[in-house]
Amino acid sequence: MNRGKITNRLPLFVSSFFLSLVLPFTFCLALFMPHGDAYGMEETSHALAADAVASSQEMRQSMPLLISNRKIIVLKGPIVGLSATERVANSTKRIEDVLRATKKVPQIAIEDIEDGRATRITLDGKPAFVVTPIDIDPQAGETTQIVARETAKRLHDAMAEWQEQRTMRYIGMAILRSVAATLIFAAILWLLARANRYGMHKLAMAGQTQLQKTAGGRLDWLDRGFIHVSIMRLLRLLGWMLVVILGIAWLIFVLEQFPYTRPWGEGFEDSLVQLLADSARQGVAAVPGLVLVAIIAVIARMIMRIVSEFFRRVGAGKIEVTWLSTDTVRPTQRIVNFIVVAFALVMAYPYLPGAGTEAFKGLSVLIGLMISLGGASIIGQALSGLILMYIKAFKTGDYVRIGEAEGVITDVGMFTTRMRTGTEQEIILPNKSVMESTTVNYSRPSSGSGCIIDTTVTIGYTTPWRQVEAMLLEAVKRTPYFADQPQPFVRQTALSDFYVEYKLVACLKPHADMTRSGALTALHGHIQDVFNTYGVQIMSPHYESDPPEPQVIKEGDWRPHPAKPSAQDS
Known part of the structure; x- marks a missing residue:
């Protein structure tokens, strides 16, 4: 049998289960327990005896008197040497003896005894039990007469059902x-x-x-x-x-x-009715609060739309605000929206259904604890993202170096910063690590608007430094992607034991159709060509001494097979 057939036949399985279990059980109860014996199982009597009630003076034993599985009255003890259990057992026996002696419901009578301090209930003139002062709660306004009359009504119904069980x-x-x-x-x-x-x-x-x-x-x-x-x-x-x-x-x-089994069914029915009634009352009582919550949500939504339209116009340049720039429009809008939502939640919280219950309060505390423990890292990342946006360390499109990563910024988010390297690899950096790292922005030169490129070579002391600087500047001129302004320059950054370290700095044209890594590759090629042309060998960064002959490549050997001329050779 496949899963679909089993699912379709589940209702039949359920009905078969109920039919095979509940009907024989109720039939056995009806045939084999016709006496309404409340104490067929000793465990049941002990469990019920645990519901002890306190009199006005001391803790007393209590035991319910059951006829036909219905509670008639709770008798207490000890009294005149009889415990509550003994009182119930004796009363049950007297009632059942009367019921066995007749085929109709016995006549119930109520009479005061002991000068009205107690009330006796009789069946066909025979005593059944006595309601004593210790069986009532005077503080609730009960008297033995009142309790006896209510008990008589319940006893009449129970005895009628007892007779039905024998039919x-x-x-x-x-x-x-x-x-x-x-x-x-x-x-x-x-x-x-x-x-x-x-x-x-x-x-x-x-x-x-x-x-x-x-x-x-x-x-x-x-x-x-x-x-x-x-x-x-x-x-x-x-x-x-x-x-x-x-x-x-x-x-x-x-x-x-x-x-x-009728008391069980009635109790089940009463519980369901009470549950539905309570749910209906709570639902009706929650309607005004829900209406107010809906009003708060609508107002918050309207405010967020107005704010979004304002920031959209600022971002499009239709509205000029001195304290906002194009880069900070989006994070500022997020912060304002978060504040509006948080304020709306705080205002709506007391009007939510069940907000005043202990369960709701406990859930709120649990959620707050989870956020405080598990969300510390997330909040730190978000704050780092906001700081990066507002300090304007870089923006989308800038070429930067963050720690060991270098590339073009493609997105500055709330939690992460995305970068694409010269080898077309995407790097995702957590904003917290970005804040903790050194950032070099090559897209912000002191003058001009191009991207800064630098490279380093080391040449021996036997080569004049003026010649090295001239060759490096000539290599920049041969590379068509660099701007004339600001002018490229060379700096001697170190005088080491065996060589001088030269750093060449140049600026790409603002709209050069070349990536930084491509321009740097072309520049390195021209540096090698220029140094080979003038017979100066490059042995960086491990220069120690000059060989017998300069290690250079003659111009006629620059493009051996299978190399072909390229655009950077011009």
């Missing part, structure tokens, strides 16, 4: 009604299973078509299969909710057919 005709009718209800329940489940198998697909297709027709093109980004599966699962969920509701109704009906 096979009634038990048979109860079983027939239970079987009929079970068959109806099983038939409904079978119909639901058939509808699930044959009709749900068509219903889902109709719902999908209607949804797409109503939404127009707003759902084009969703896959049709996803919409179909979602509607199918929603219908299946509704089907299972219906099965659960019908199952609860069936179970309550079956339990209420038998006198012994």
Whole structure:
């Protein structure tokens, strides 16, 4: 059997389980426990005896008196040498003796004894039990007469059910009604299973078509299969909710057919009704708060739209603000939106349903603790991103070196900075590490608007430094990507033991159609060509001494096979 068949037959399995378990159980209770014996199991009596209540003077024992599984009264002890358990056992025996002696409900009578300080309840003139002052709560306004009258009503109903348990005709009718209800329940489940198998697909297709027709093109980004599966699962969920509701109704009906299980069914029904009533009252009470929350959300949304329009105009240059630049428009807008949302949440929090409950408060504390412990790194990254945006260390399009990484900035985000290197690799740097690293911005020269490029060579002391500087500047002139202004220059950055270190600094043209790495490659090629032309060898960075003959390449040997002339040779 495949998974689909098993899913479709689950309702039938559920009905079979209920039919095979609950009906025999209730039938056995009806036949084998007709006496309404409240103490068929010693564990039950001990569990019920644990519900001790306190009198006005001291803690006393308490024990409920049960007839037909219904609580009649809670008797307390000790009194005149009898514990609460003994009082209940004696009272139960007297009541059952009266019930066994007659086939009708005994006549209940109430009489005051001991000068009105206690009240006795009799059945057909025979004493059943006595309501004493220790069995009542005077602080709640109870008297023995009031408690006795309420007890008599409950005792009458319990004895009527006790008599019903001894009537096979009634038990048979109860079983027939239970079987009929079970068959109806099983038939409904079978119909639901058939509808699930044959009709749900068509219903889902109709719902999908209607949804797409109503939404127009707003759902084009969703896959049709996803919409179909979602509607199918929603219908299946509704089907299972219906099965659960019908199952609860069936179970309550079956339990209420038998006198012994009737209190369970009534208690179950009362609990569900009370739960639904409480939920309805809470829902109605939450409506004003939800309306206020909706108003706060609408106002916050309007403010955010106004703010977004303002910053959009600032970014487009339609509005000039001295304290805002194009680079800081987006982060400033995010900060303002965050403040508006946070303020709206604080204002709406007290009006949310359940905001005053301990569970809601505990959840709020838990979320705050999780954010404070797990979000410290995220908050640090966000703050670092904001600082980078506002100090304007670099912007999108700048060529920078951050630590060991070097390339063009493609995006400055709230948490990370993206960079693309000369080898077309994308590097993602956490903003916190960017703040902790040294940043060199080559796109901000002291004058001009091009990108700064520098390179270093080391030449021996036997080569005149003026010649080296002239050759380096000539290599820059041969490279067409560099600007004349600002003028390139050479600096002697070190006088080492065996060589002099020369640093060449030049500026790319503002709109040069070449990346920094490509321009640097062309410059290095021309430096080698110029030094070879003038017979000066380059042995950096490990120069120690001059060889017998200069290690240079003659111009005729610059392009041996398979090398071909290129644009940088001109």
